Amino acid sequence: LNSRGVWLTYIILVFVLHFILLSIPYITTSVAWTLTTTIHNLCNYYLFHVVKGAPWETSDQGRARRFTFWEQIDDGVQWTGTRKFLQIVPVVLFFIASFYTKYDKTHFLINLATMLLAVVPKFPIFFGVR
Template sequence: MSTYSSAVGSVVANKEERRRRSSSIISHVQPETIEEQIDQAALPNLNANWVHNKGAWIIHFVLIAGLKIFYDLLPGVSQELSWTLTNISYVVGSYIMFHYVTGIPFEFNGGAYDNLNMWEQIDDGDQYTPTKKFLLGVPIGLFLVSTHYTHYDLGMFVLNCIACLCVVIPKLPSSHRMRLTVPEVLSSTRES
């Protein structure tokens, strides 16, 4: 009888450990516990502190210039398309780097930042710091430049605008700790 009760107890414990499934595609990450806050304050966050180093802001302009030169060298790509592709490439890379990947690649902090993406880690989550203002302004500026050099073509404008919104909206304070998740279609087959 004791084996049965321990087996039932482990099944119940496993179900409680599982994350509650939701039909919503938007989820909210809960604030850290006191223990997690202490872990975060104990060591510097090397994953997010590099944005304050010399050259960290300049690299964005170097990447944009490199992307523009790359797309200009491709045969058959017009200037308008080149600017749009530069904008979309920068936005996709920025979204993946700052908003999609969570945690840090280092193991020395004991998982203190596992639930946070890089944007939430920068400046300990404070909003409207100089670094965050710069990182918010770059995609907006690139959108404006791309729109100007595409000669305000409606199709290119829509593409550039959608790309800009996809990376600006996650940076806003109202989107702090919000995650966009794709619902699992085959969840019933994974549970068995």
């Protein structure tokens, strides 16, 4: 995640997701943004806070096996650049989605709920909490 181009790719993937949803004829812009936010936050939560271990054999005698992806980033050091970036993306998506849904209540609640799902586990206080 620290490699060059990963953050840009992450943003591109989010916009490709939105682009795919937007190109489905019967989906309106606000539904597209809410769907983008929801799918992104659910995948983000699953990938960073549910999956444990590394997808390849590591040479740390299985130490990484107990940690989620999020806990393994930068060897557990908090508030690094990558962590801040991954923390901010759901919030920015939430603001964009709220704007495009013209602050409609239903959309707002859905976006808020999934945004909290993606942001709250990233707080340092929840590090290692099961």
